Amino acid sequence: MPERALPAPRRRSVVAAGAAGAALLPLAGAVPGASAEPAPRQPAFLHGVASGDPLPDGVLLWTRVTPEPEATPGSGKGAPVEVAWEVAEDREFARTAARGTAKARAAADHTVKADVRGLRPATTYYFRFTAGGVHSPTGRTRTAPAEDAAVAGLRFGVVSCANYEGGYFASYRHLAARSDLHAVLHLGDYLYEYGHGEYPAGDTVVRAVRPEHETVSLADYRVRHGHYKTDADLRALHAAHPLIAIWDDHEFADNAFSGGAANHTPGTEGDWGRRMAAARQAYFEWLPVRPSTAGTTFRRLRFGQLADLHLLDLRSFRDAQPRVGDGDTIDDPDRTLTGRRQLDWLKKGLLSSTARWKLVGNPVMISPVAFGSVPAKLLGPLAACLGVPQEGLAVNTDQWDGYTDDRRELLTHLCDNRITDTVFLTGDIHMNWANEVPVRAADHPHEPPVATEFVITSVTSDNLDDTLHVAPDTLSGVAEAAVRAANRHVRWVDMDSHGFGVLDLDAARAQMDYWVLSDKTDPDATATVRRSYRTASGSQRVERSEEPVRLTP
Structure with a gap:
């Protein structure tokens, strides 16, 4: 064929x-070495967003905040940053399903995780993070089917x-x-x-x-x-x-x-x-x-x-x-x-x-x-x-x-x-x-x-x-x-x-x-x-x- x-x-x-x-x-x-452009002075989401380990009622969300140009990965530099996260049923975030906050700290290399629960099974959601008034890119994720669900495929x-x-x-x-x-x-x-x-x-x-x-x-x-x-x-x-x-x-x-x-x-x-x-x-x-x-x-x-x-x-x-x-x-x-x-x-x-x-x-x-x-x-x-x-x-x-x-x-x-x-x-x-x-x-x-x-x-x-x-x-x-x-x-x-x-x-x-x-x-x-x-x-x-x-x- x-x-x-x-x-x-x-x-x-x-x-x-x-x-x-x-x-x-x-x-x-x-990060340094990948671009000659200077990093911004305000918080930035230079490494994207991610989700993982889907459950019937939740999913694990991830991002990394760069709070200032010097706070590159592995540097140990940068002040703590308050980060908000939100999950919605639509990519315009008009129908919010969950939200919360977390702290990005140098001790965790300014990475952030949110283990979100209370979501519906087998459902597509959109998510993003916000720090200092700056939004991350939007991600898409999907929860797993209910444990007893008859799943066609x-x-x-x-x-x-x-x-x-x-x-x-x-x-x-x-x-x-x-x-x-x-x-x-x-x-x-x-x-x-x-x-x-x-x-x-x-x-x-x-x-x-x-x-x-x-x-x-x-x-x-x-x-x-x-x-x-x-x-x-x-x-x-x-x-x-x-x-x-x-x-x-x-x-x-x-x-x-x-x-x-x-x-x-x-x-x-x-x-x-x-x-x-x-x-x-x-x-x-x-x-x-x-x-x-x-x-x-x-x-x-x-x-x-x-x-x-x-x-x-x-x-x-x-x-x-x-x-x-x-x-x-x-x-x-x-x-x-x-x-x-x-x-x-x-x-x-x-x-x-x-x-x-x-x-x-x-x-x-x-x-x-x-x-x-x-x-x-x-x-x-x-x-x-x-x-x-x-x-x-x-x-x-x-x-x-x-x-x-x-x-x-x-x-x-x-x-x-x-x-x-x-x-x-x-x-x-x-x-x-x-x-x-x-x-x-x-x-x-x-x-x-x-x-x-x-x-x-x-x-x-x-x-x-x-x-x-x-x-x-x-x-x-x-x-x-x-x-x-x-x-x-x-x-x-x-x-x-x-x-x-x-x-x-x-x-x-x-x-x-x-x-x-x-x-x-x-x-x-x-x-x-x-x-x-x-x-x-x-x-x-x-x-x-x-x-x-x-x-x-």
Whole structure:
């Protein structure tokens, strides 16, 4: 079938959004390093507005106030500012639904959150903030359906892995322009910690990030978050849809675990616990995310009777990644990816769920994958793309493949309790995949799978063709064929594309449309549907769909 093209609104044009066609305007101004224009003396909303974690009766609102020019992100400067917020049923704010005030303080980097309740389920609202007589841009959000509501359908944008220096955020622009999404799910690597020119390499940097050095301190992470939100496409996404986000490793440092990270050197970068706490604090300051009772991102959201969404944190509790080829360590039952508390929470939630679809926001791939059959000349570049050691690649031990006892326990739980319609939604590895998830890969397809998995490629972070410096769909075909041959549960893999996913749910099936960009280095890149895959309710199988879902007004 021919690919379906998505209209390509320009980055700096008005983004049409909302059931009523609300206009969400890109902001003027930016943090230092992004614009030569002087910042205003009066309070300003230079980093946009956002909403997140929709509930049936509420949503979390976010903004950042710049009270004076010197009060840049991470500076610690600026007096407290009284900020009013309001939520309305119309974009003219004639029918107010809720209002309140908050204080923007330097202690929270002048970020503001309002956890609004008392709203109606499954309803579109508009919101804004005001400080010193200055209004923020208007945002649009939507509450979740009532917990017991019979929901005909749900639609989510799905993204991961947005490296600022790797390209432009055209994926965000395309998602912001849609009015048919209930929310956008960000599966991790919302930002990257590297210094300028470290990743990607200096000669392939598309645009420079701030700060120029690697983020280590609280001020560093605040500056990086602030600089990301100078991007007009990212601001448009946040203003158009509620965000549901979890973190992966680069919000902290590459291949992070509970006691350190591959990209952390204690001798020069200090104590890991202090760095992780700084990154965590900046994350919750700058994103519309409710921390769980454990102070992490694992939590659960419900969307009527159609879907439960279980969101995982696979960095805070995991043991260090085992070395490649160390099979005894990989299978060690004393090692954990999830931590005991989180794994028990997930198992209980899946067992007790009364929703048709059990969605799992899963930062790293759960499907077992062997790469040993890939030609040797591609193993090194593939390892570099995946962020694993270069000396050989049997499995990616940063994924569930490195913690097989946790995976075995979870998948056996699904099998033994006949829990159906579990769909893992995954990011991390900068590739598109459509997988059936077996308890034991060697028994597939003779033994039925217990779940399915849709893996979404990166917004901009390097994948195989970028690493090899070749045109897309050339050398990758060899690696893709080898992976499919060695892993019969992998129904499709695309190692070269950048883009986003759109997950569409109804009672009969869950379908993922894989949208890919024409060129991540082009700020006006177009997007087309490369493939669509679905799983029918009760089947735990993945099949290709010849038709992407229709865009609805």
